[in-house]
Amino acid sequence: VHTDQREIASITCAAATEILDLPLIGVHRYDADEDALVPVAWSDALASVLDGEPPSIPAGEGLAWQGYADNETQLYAYIHAKSDVLDTDTPFRSELHLPLGEHGIIIVGSTTTDDFDATDETLAGVLAANVEAALDRVERDRELAEERNKYETVVDRSYDGITIVQDGVFVFANPRSLD
Secondary structure (H helix, E strand, C coil): CCCCHHHHHHHHHHHHHCCCCCCCEEEEEEECCCCCCEEECCCHHHHHHCCCCCCCCCCHHHHHHHHHCCCCEEECCHHHCCCCCCCCCCCCCCEEEEECCCHHHEEEEEECCCCCCCEEEEEHHHHHHHHHHHHHHHHHHHHHHHHHHHHHHHHCCCCCCCEEEEEEEEEECCCHHHH
8 A cells, every 4th residue: 555645644633633532733744845844734623723724843943843853752731831932822732742753743732731641642652653654664665666766777778688587487578688
């Protein structure tokens, strides 16, 4: 089954909302071209609270960027107590930041102070670990496909005939070997 990053992010939001009862969730991926954490998927409830899609998070700015850069889960019982909040007018009171390695970060919010407990943090952490593993696999599959295409091109365009024989049976022959 071929799955891309956006699909994994959408599945993540659905699982957090439906299974973990964390309705205000967004997944941001790191975009090197923008040097920012860019929203990829978010719950309907989050879009409703924000009146649209979540903002991008520029490199070096805000608590979510710091969590991504440090690659450490952070639980903020009262987000407004922190001086480096990206948006001081945020409607959120508590947040849970779950880094996804080099891929990005999951941000879970609440409009209530101290709304997350140790169980929420643990279960969301398990979800994040699985999401990171899935994103790693998508990246490896993409890299392997690129390598496979590169080598197939080299073999197909070779001036030399290349054949592969297994157990006395020809299993591969490039166009030149057919000449």
